Amino acid sequence: MTGMPSVAPVLPAADLPVDLRRIELLCARLRPEEGVELEHIVWRIAKLPRAEGWDNVLWPVGSLRGRELVLRVARREVSRALLGRxxxxxxxxxxxxxxxxxxxxxxxxxxEDAVLVEWIDGTSADVTEPRMRAGVAGALARMLATIHSGPAPEVGRNPVRGVPLITRAEAFARDLELADLPPARHERAQARWSAGLAAAPWRGRELLLHGDPHPGNVVVPESGARGPAALIDWGDTTRGDPASDLGGMLLHLPSDALLHAYRDTAAWTGIDDEEIWDALVARSWAWATRMALSLVTAYAPDDGLGAAGHRLLSS
Structure with a gap:
C-alpha cells in the first residue's frame, strides 16, 4: 500500500499464489473508485514484487499522473477480509x-483480493532519524484522537485488538518468558501488565481503531520532502477499547506526555473523566508492554521494530 512495514525474519506461509500471471489478471479486473479514471494509468507491471509482508504483497504496476502505483494483493486466505475492511x-x-x-x-x-494504491515515498518511523520521533509521535497522537472521536463504521472484529486485556494474558505470559529480560525490566513489564489488568475495563462506546499503529506502519517523508507522515496498513482496523491503539502509539515514544497530547485532541464521551482516563492510561501501558514483548521476541535488537520494543521495555 505504501512504504511497507518491517517484517519478522520468517513470514507465515502464503496459501494464495501471488505471481506475475495473477497480477496481470487482477489488473485486468480492477474496478475503479468513484472519480478515478483507470484509462490514464501508464501500465508497467514489474516482473517481481516490491515488498512482501505478513498478509500482502506489494507489486509495482505502473503510474498515474506521475505517481507510482502498486497492487496490494492478499497472500493468505485470512487476509482477504482485511483488504475490504x-x-x-x-x-x-x-x-x-x-x-x-x-x-x-x-x-x-x-x-478480488487486491487493492490498487499510490505508493507513498518515505521511511518507516521505526528507522527514521531519532530527532524526528517526537514530532511524528505527536502527529500520531492527534491522528488517533481524531479517528477515535469520529463515527465508527461497521467493520469486522479483530480478535487481538480493542479487546479486553485479559484475553491477551496467555500471549503476554508466553512472550515475557521468551524475551528473557534482565530482572528489572522483567519486573517492570509484569508490573505494567498487572496494573492494566487491575484497571477498570473499557465501558464506553466502541471506538474506531486503526488496530496496529506501531512505528513500522507510519511512513515519514524523506528529509527535505514536503507533506505529513502517513498512517498506513489499515487491515487490522476494528472497533473497541482505544487503549490498544494507544499502546501501539507508545512504541513511537514511551511517554505519558504523548498520552496527554492525545487527550488534548480527543473528543469522545468520557475523555474528561479522571477515573476513565487513569484506567485508560494503565491499560495503554499494559498494551504497549504486550506489544513490545511481541516485537523483541520476533525481531533482532538492531531491527527498527526490535529496537522500538526494547526502548519501551527499558523506559
Missing part, C-alpha cells in the same frame, strides 16, 4: 471532509 474505513475517513493530522493511503481501484 481497510477500504471501507479509508473511504469513511476521506469522506469526513476534514484535514487529518496524517496522510492516508489513496485507494484507486479494487479487484
Amino acid at each position: 481497510e477500504v471501507t474505513v479509508l473511504r469513511r475517513l476521506r469522506g469526513l471532509g476534514i484535514q487529518l493530522p496524517m496522510g492516508l493511503p489513496t485507494v484507486l481501484a479494487m479487484a
Whole structure:
C-alpha cells in the first residue's frame, strides 16, 4: 500500500499464489473508485514484487499522473477480509471532509483480493532519524484522537485488538518468558501488565481503531520532502477499547506526555473523566508492554521494530 512495514525474519506461509500471471489478471479486473479514471494509468507491471509482508504483497504496476502505483494483493486466505475492511474505513475517513493530522493511503481501484494504491515515498518511523520521533509521535497522537472521536463504521472484529486485556494474558505470559529480560525490566513489564489488568475495563462506546499503529506502519517523508507522515496498513482496523491503539502509539515514544497530547485532541464521551482516563492510561501501558514483548521476541535488537520494543521495555 505504501512504504511497507518491517517484517519478522520468517513470514507465515502464503496459501494464495501471488505471481506475475495473477497480477496481470487482477489488473485486468480492477474496478475503479468513484472519480478515478483507470484509462490514464501508464501500465508497467514489474516482473517481481516490491515488498512482501505478513498478509500482502506489494507489486509495482505502473503510474498515474506521475505517481507510482502498486497492487496490494492478499497472500493468505485470512487476509482477504482485511483488504475490504481497510477500504471501507479509508473511504469513511476521506469522506469526513476534514484535514487529518496524517496522510492516508489513496485507494484507486479494487479487484478480488487486491487493492490498487499510490505508493507513498518515505521511511518507516521505526528507522527514521531519532530527532524526528517526537514530532511524528505527536502527529500520531492527534491522528488517533481524531479517528477515535469520529463515527465508527461497521467493520469486522479483530480478535487481538480493542479487546479486553485479559484475553491477551496467555500471549503476554508466553512472550515475557521468551524475551528473557534482565530482572528489572522483567519486573517492570509484569508490573505494567498487572496494573492494566487491575484497571477498570473499557465501558464506553466502541471506538474506531486503526488496530496496529506501531512505528513500522507510519511512513515519514524523506528529509527535505514536503507533506505529513502517513498512517498506513489499515487491515487490522476494528472497533473497541482505544487503549490498544494507544499502546501501539507508545512504541513511537514511551511517554505519558504523548498520552496527554492525545487527550488534548480527543473528543469522545468520557475523555474528561479522571477515573476513565487513569484506567485508560494503565491499560495503554499494559498494551504497549504486550506489544513490545511481541516485537523483541520476533525481531533482532538492531531491527527498527526490535529496537522500538526494547526502548519501551527499558523506559
